Amino acid sequence: MASEKQEPTAREFVKGKWTTQEDEKLTEAIAVHGAKKWNSLASKAGLNRNGKSCRLRWVNYLRPNLKRGDMSDQEEDMIIRLHKLLGNRWSLIAGRLPGRTDNEIKNYWNTHLSKKINQKEKQSSNGSNSTIQIPTVDEKPSVADDDRKVHVEMKQECLSSGVGTSAALIKKEVMIDPEDYSNTNINNIDVDDFFNLLHKEPLSWEVPQIP
DNA sequence: AATCCTTGCAACCGCCAATAC
């Protein structure tokens, strides 16, 4: 009475760690209904969780074909390359690493790689100028600017470091008309091509002196 | 042995875009 119920539609959902029973319920429900309509799926599964929580649990933990455990050197190498290329676009980076989730890569970056790279940068700033200047993505560009930004950053990296100055890359750079970034051909070659080119070169923090 | 500190990771939050109605 006095303690009237406010907002009858507001519902208290369970938060925090998932139990194995909850995992099982969610997995079964997804097997029957599919991984969509997360809010209704949650109630169909008999879970007192919100849809978002269910989706996250599925995507980051329960989904089949997820790799668990340590990152291989190859994966680490790939993450560093892709982060240089894409910045904090974790879902895009995850798309290049089968079995890894964006959350996992983000965590790995924040706990392992960012420190590693900071150390490398410190070392290089103390020493010679023969190390890569890593371009950073400080601000999230608009969608329309995305492609151009990637190109500009990649060009900066390749030119400043000497890495990836293959004939093919030079050719691609020439193709880019600085006055016309909206060119659809440029948009088409974008991330995939640069990724492929970059991937051909071994990762090296120490770059040979260019005479 | 107890306490404090650091680390790593799972999960939550807020925002935005896409889609449904």
Next chain:
DNA sequence: AGTATTGGCGGTTGCAAGGAT
């Protein structure tokens, strides 16, 4: 066309475990 709902993303937080003191 406008509004509500859903899905997806990146940033951040909370907590358990292990290490240091």
